[in-house]
Amino acid sequence: MGFMKEIINRLKQDKVGLVGVIGVALVIFIGFIGPFLSPHDPTEMYKSHTLEGPSAAHWFGTDEFGRDIFSRVIEGAKVSLYVGLISVGIGATLGFVFGLVSGFFQGWVDHLIMRIMDILFAFPDILLALTIVAVLGPNLRNTMIAIGIVFTPVFTRTVRAAVISVKEMEFITSAAAIGVKTHKVILRHVSPNILAPFIVQITLALSGAILTEAALSFLGLGIQPPDPSWGSMLNASRQYMEIAPWIAIFPALFIIVTIFCFNLLGDSLRDLLDPKLKS
């Protein structure tokens, strides 16, 4: 696809964006390959080695049960990625459909959809996610559904705005004028031309989703123990923050770096795809 090629070419020239790309690629690599590299089972308790500092046997130290923090952080990367991709997938798909319908047909459908989105928007992200998880019950699947729903309004708005601006362009009106069927106009002509803002939104939402999962797990509503996630590891570390700071530092570091890289990537993608900046 020429579109993707152009993005990649331009990314190569953007050094900051490249850092983001490499970082994201690294996190994805760790997420997929990591479990084969990790030296220990992330849930195995080495009970005679509790709260030990970083050493050759346990690179990032051990937690209160003697579990290997390094293996848990790696396992946590998988969880974060998994949650990020699936929940953003849910949010983006719903948002794409709603935004397309809303923007293209306008009228009462638009009003209905957008008012519902406004209601969802009115709640702070975390509060909404908390409520949904509380209703559905705390586990990984429900966390992903909750985050997906929380992100739907952002995608809907982004897509709708893009559709509205594209819709008035001549190539669309002429397509309609020569009698191209509505669904073909939407799929063949509108959709490909709104991808740029949509892709940017996806990268940004990924970091948001990872962060929200960390927050939910921190509150005990995400993934259930003993399976690790960065957020739940951080929560469990609170009691030992001073005696065993490594329990807190490593998952925190991974959250920070991951979010940072995703945001860098999203930021440069936005710059790259902005038509006004096209040379």
Next chain:
Amino acid sequence: MKKWFGFCVVMAALSIALVACSGDDASSGESDGEATPSGEQILKIGNDQEPAGLDPHTVPAHSSVRIYEKVYESLLTLDENMELQPELAKEWDQPDDKTYTFTLREGVTFHNGNEMTAEDVKYSFERIMAEETASIAKSYFDKVESIEVVSPTKVKFTLSETYAPFLSYVASTNAAIVDQEVVEENGDLMQTAVGTGPFKFEEWEADNHVKLTKFEDYYQDDIPKLDGITYLTMKDESARLAAIRTGEVHMTTLASQSIPLAEKNEDLTVKDYQSTEYSYVGFNVNKEPFNDKKVRQAISLAVDRQEVSDIVWKGDAVPSGPIPESMGKWSIDVTEEEMYQQDMDRAKELLAEAGYEDGFDTEITTASTYPDMVDTAQLLQEQLEAIGINAEIRQLEWGEYIDTWTNGSHEMLVGRNSSGNDPDRSIGFFFSTDGSANVWGFSDERVDQLAEKGRTTIDTEKRREIYNEAQERLVDLSPNLFLVSPKKYFVLQNNVANYTPTANEPENFDETIIE
């Protein structure tokens, strides 16, 4: 890209702060826990929860009890050996099995100046027993038939049947003597407190503090020594730790994980006592496979209680049955019990006999609010894997957890109980078929008989034998898996003197001074 630079700076600063906190923090500031400039002795305490109201008859929350127990008094009290001692009643006797008379101390006044008389005693108990009060102590006095004022200093209670725990319950903080006038003026006692105790209620600023001041006309001379107590609400463990290190408060409770840090600090003293709490796993005994006692016994045999103590409580917890060690003479030594001898082979055998050679899948419910419960659940999950039981952990938020506990929609549930101050509460209340807190669906004829006998036997030695048998039977039937009874900790500034926490009265400040 400017904002990324800003972000990096903030993150870097944060990491440095984190690392800085982690070192040996010996320079934790000078303790300024001295008396205030005016020479007043005000003891400042870090309270781990906001009080949930101050009515001694209706509020069970510990954050409230620790405050209103200084303001109110009951007719009797218990000493550290769980023996009855006089408080507002200077003596009591029992003409027959169902009648008790109390002779009140003379010249005792409430904080508002009203004299405390037999009428107040009658009023207080009637308030507890009235349906509309919704008192937590109501069931304690269900057997009371009538209360009669014999003279201004004499009250007679007549019970409908012999009821051995009666005096222990009279000694409960929840059987506090209140002033009718104050209740009528305020409607209830949630926001105010007027009692006869050594401290009087001064003010309560929501989410901030509660202030008590010395009651000058207290009937015991030279008590209290302090001029006042201020309870500062500090919900976060790290906030309390910081406050005690910097001298912002004189004392606070801390979890066992923080104790090594407090011990390292030369300005601080750590005091502990064996609590009347114990951790447990409740089984829904109506659900398969937990309806089979062999399955429950297998789990009891598979669990390593010492490991629970070592990992969850850093070694500061002792194995416990339904009546923990701190209950003194009432408690049996559970370490001798067959069900407490970890034995994997026997556990597997029992499972096989019950028809679960290959184990089974189940769920452990726990409260996300309490790290010790989450940790206990994880440890149990790991220990049970060894006999083929695969448990998934389900953490619930506190309100939802209480709901689950109440309606029994769980399979295994990790929790913590307080055994109260009478074995009737530890046994009858939790495990008799109609016990108010028997949410497990557990019913055993012999336990019911014993609970009933314990309630109606006055002789202490005979009562002890009854409850010994009940404990042994409960440990064997394992409707709950009784785990360990933890120690509780107070951390205080070195200048706080004459204070010793005990299980029956962890916070007695009658003689306490700030040097």
